[in-house]
Amino acid sequence: MKKFSIVIAGGGSTYTPGIIVTLLKHLDQFPIRQIKLYDNDGERQKIIADAVEVIIRERAPEIQFVATTDPEEGFTDVDFVMAQIRVGKYEMRDKDEKIPLKYGVIGQETCGPGGIAYGMRSIGGVLEILDYMEKYSPDAWMLNYSNPASIVAEATRRLRPDSKILHICDMPVAIQNNMAKILGLKSYRDMDVRYFGLNHFGWWTSIKDKKGNDLMPKLKEYVAKNGYLPPNHEDQFEESWKETYRKAKDVYALDPDTLPNTYLKYYFYPDDVVEHSDPTHTRVDEVREGREKKVFGICRKIAEQQSTEGFNLEGSDEHADYIIDLARAIAYNTRERMLVIVENNGAIENFDPTAMVEIPCLIGSDGPERLAMGKIPRFQKGLMEQQVAVEKLVVDAWIEHSYQKLWQALTLSKTVPSARVAKLILDDLMEANAGYWPELH
Known part of the structure; x- marks a missing residue:
């Protein structure tokens, strides 16, 4: 049986140990x-890599392990590139979240102005990694979960149309896992779903168990009262996630025929989100104080004692499970049904064929085969037309170095109240992102 070679691009990420343990x-x-x-920040990666080396030595010493900042060493002789890069790291995420809040606009890393700023930084980084892969391992597949996935996916669709790259997001899977808990099922894998939308901007139209029983009525009844926060699981989530999962009940109220992605709260209730935000302490601060501190602390201790004894590394990591399912589906042509981001190309009948949509596909060795989602309702179609235009304008702005197009993108975002506010935010973001964005004129 063939054994695979994998490179995790963005090796210094706090998600890396979870992916390794799951692999x-x-x-x-x-x-x-x-x-x-592989990471271009060798110092940050070393903290993670020193622990990963111990984990691999203990659990699978036959696997060769390499940590590098050299693209040729990193991307030569690999079958899969798992990309989770964050251009500008948390320092720039801090600005993405806090600059818009100065103007009473949501500060969020993938939605609204923050997501647009992050997208302008991510495009170049993802293209760079894709080019390394194609240069050193032209038969490999890149599984990209670097954010903001919609903007990055639109950029690769346009600029690298023939590349073997698949864009994915673990948010629908995290929500489906909550749904499974609400329904008393073991895992999201026990459900067959129909879903359509853009990344962080979608709706479930059907959820059935493996016997074909309709689970939507029971779920809708629960979500209408409690959102997606599963019963007796409060202690598993940070406060901001509890709030996000609860808020789904208000998002659901807008269209009780479907079940929504949690991120829609940023577009439907931006005023509520801003009201509950502390402009001096945002989600990035929670991550630094929580996940980053914890993961880096554990990694340092494992490296120090050269053993994982005393550390529980078996935590549930939907993020890692999903990536491995995807790699396995490609490697073994399993034609597993998964939600991925692909060019619409008629899958949603009454929507832009060039839009990068998130829909169920059958995944095999040739990549994704779209499942037809038919026509979508006017409410969702109108929202998606606006949002896809924002994403396309951001990519236009990156390619053309166009200030005008980026101002248009921010003005068109449902989270921004006016062109005047859009311009104020853009000017601040542009200054903050000097050296990361193409020079706009």
């Missing part, structure tokens, strides 16, 4: 001969 748990289904970590 090692599934070696019987997805055998691996080599794992590489």
Whole structure:
């Protein structure tokens, strides 16, 4: 049986240990001969890599492990590139979240002005990694979950149309896992779903169990009262996530025929979000104080004692599970049904064929085969037309170095109240992103 070689691009990410542990748990289904970590920040990556080396040595010493900042070493002889880069790291996320809040506009890393700023930084980084892969391992597949996925996906569709790249997001999976808990099922894998939308901007139209029983009525009844926060699971979520999952009940109220992605709260209730935001302490601060501190702390201790003893590394990581399912589906042509971001091309009948949409596809060795979603209702179609125009204008602005197009993108975003506010935010973001964005004129 073939054994695979994988590189995790963005090896210094706090998600890396979870991906490694999950990969090692599934070696019987997805055998691996080599794992590489690649990052352009060697210092940050070393903290993670020193611990990963110990984890691999303990659990699968036969796997060759490499951590590098050299593209040729990182991308040569690999079958899969798992990309989770964050251009500008948390320092720039801090600005993405806090600058818009100065003007009473939501500060969020993938939605609204913050997502647009992050997209302008991410496009170049993702293209760079894709080009390294194609240069050093032209037969490999890139599984990209670097954000903001919609903007990055539109950029690769336009600028690297023939590349073997798939864009994914674990948010629908995280929500589906909550749905499974609400329904008393073991996992999101116990459900068959129909879903349509853009990344962080979609709706479920059907959820059934494997026997074909309709689970929507029970779910809708629960969500209408409680949102997506599962019963007796409060202690599993940080406060901001509890608020997000609860808020889904207000988002659901707008269209009780479907079930919404949680991120729609930023577009439907931006005023509520701003009211509950502290402009001096946003989600990035929570991540730094929580996940980053915890993961880096554990990694340092594992490296220090050269053992994982005393550390529970088996935590549930939907993020990692989903990526591995995707790699396995491509490697073994399983034609598993998964939500991925693909060019619409008629899957949503009454929507822009060039839009990058998030829909169920059958995944095999040739990539994704779209499932037809038919026609979508006017409410969702109107919202999606506006949002896809924002994403396309951002990519136009990046390609053309156009200040005008980026101002238009911000003005068109449902989260921004006026062109005047859009311009104020844009000017601040432009200054903050000097050296990261193309020079706009």
